[in-house]
Amino acid sequence: MYRLNIWLRGHPWVRDLPLYALFVFMRPMSAPPGVPHAVLLIPYLFLLPLFWRRRYPRIAAALIIAGVIAQYSTDVWAFDRGRGDLALAVVLFTLVKRGDRRFAAVVAGCALALDIGWAVVWGVAAQNIPTAFLAGLPLHIAAWALGEFFRAREKLTAEEGARAELAASEEKAQARAAVAEERTRIARELHDVLAHSMSVIVLNAEGAKLIRHQDPESVDRTLDTISRTGRDALAELRRLLEVLHAGEAGRSPQPTVTELQALVDQVSTGGRQVDLVVTGEPAELPASAALQVYRIVQEALTNMIKHASADATGRVEVAFGPGGARREVRVEVTNSGGTERPAPALPSSGRGLTGMAQRVEMYHGKLDTGPTEDGGYRVSATLVLEDAA
Structure with a gap:
């Protein structure tokens, strides 16, 4: 088990495979009738920025925010909200874990604004604007909390390693x-x-x-x-x-x-x-x-x-x-x-x-x-x- 953990740390893309599978197999909330299947594949483009989120987290966040804005701007993709919220939560977690809290706060503000915009524009169709607004908020809060937790754990591990080296x-x-x-x-x-x-x-x-x-x-x-x-x-x-x-x-x-x-x-x-x-x-x-x-x-x-x-x-x-x-x-x-x-x-x-x-x-x-x-x-x-x- 210890060797497996060491190997996974050296190959983080392996740990991301379940996440990528979730993006691929997640069913849209709803889809307008008569929409071509090729159009429904466009939200999968969220995967491309996520591939580079560890090396270029800010660029990945900016691309995903742009993608969510484009998604919420058309009725073809707007009801496929799950992928957008999940992508925002992933980059938010990545930024907080890296300690880039200022940029993470900007991303969190954008996510909040997008949730409000989606609730105002498309929540009427769901006949429950408050519920539509609060739907993505727990996911973003959990992403921030998990980022803080994993950052603290990595910092503690680094300190223990430094103390061991010092000893x-x-x-x-x-x-x-x-x-x-x-x-x-x-x-x-x-x-x-x-x-x-x-x-x-x-x-x-x-x-x-x-x-x-x-x-x-x-x-x-x-x-x-x-x-x-x-x-x-x-x-x-x-x-x-x-x-x-x-x-x-x-x-x-x-x-x-x-x-x-x-x-x-x-x-x-x-x-x-x-x-x-x-x-x-x-x-x-x-x-x-x-x-x-x-x-x-x-x-x-x-x-x-x-x-x-x-x-x-x-x-x-x-x-x-x-x-x-x-x-x-x-x-x-x-x-x-x-x-x-x-x-x-x-x-x-x-x-x-x-x-x-x-x-x-x-x-x-x-x-x-x-x-x-x-x-x-x-x-x-x-x-x-x-x-x-």
Whole structure:
């Protein structure tokens, strides 16, 4: 049924066939005696304008009005009133449905005038002028009402189609935004994981090269650190690639705050001293917030590896704060200036501070970064956790 309706919309002339049949087989109201049958066929000329009523509705209406005037002007055709009224009703319906109400009002006025004229001139023969006048009025009113109904229905259908297209467009836009957000998140994760791991590996490799003759055992420990860090980086990279291909379902457990000590230990190799101070309990801390704390500390330590001198010391302080409706988690990572000349700077993407700012912004917090008085550097971040209830 649905396909039939679609096909009929594309072939409107098929729907007009019953109407044309009505014009052909409609019997005249009466006919004068002795009138040739060829003359009685002249009213069928109303069909010709109706063929073009959709493409040229005004021209069709004008031709039909002219035909009705000619019909009502002679006693040969005047009593075949039905075809004229029906043709006027059809073009009136077409004009109203198309929204051409002004011209439709002109046609309706002409139809009313023609009904009055027919009632005055020919209604006497029917001995009932009021009835003759009102005979065609319901048909014209119904044609106007049907035109308004079908126009409103088409307008509603068009609006529903537009809303459906808009909803589909919004859904696609949301999908693209979600994809872009996920790509940004993965890019940030890749930066944090690889930048930190590669920095630790480079730092320890250079340190091992310097002390390979003085302390061979320390070199072995350093190489173990390089191996462990590289394996962890590969595992993180594999996890992110699984997320990229499999989506959310492929995500393995994220790093948590309980792994901060292992993170600090990676940086403490090679003679650099980094202390970790944790206050409060991370109980009931959302997994996402725990991940942001871990990544902020990781990025701050990465920056220290890249830019601080080899003898610079560091300190990581994490305060989880008391639980409740509003909970603040504070992270502060500082490093001293050191006395040695800093090693050549490692390549930097420039996204580290931006990534930390985005992580803090997720929790309506605050990020402060800048140099300290002794030539070191300080990163301070506050995450605000509010109870949704």
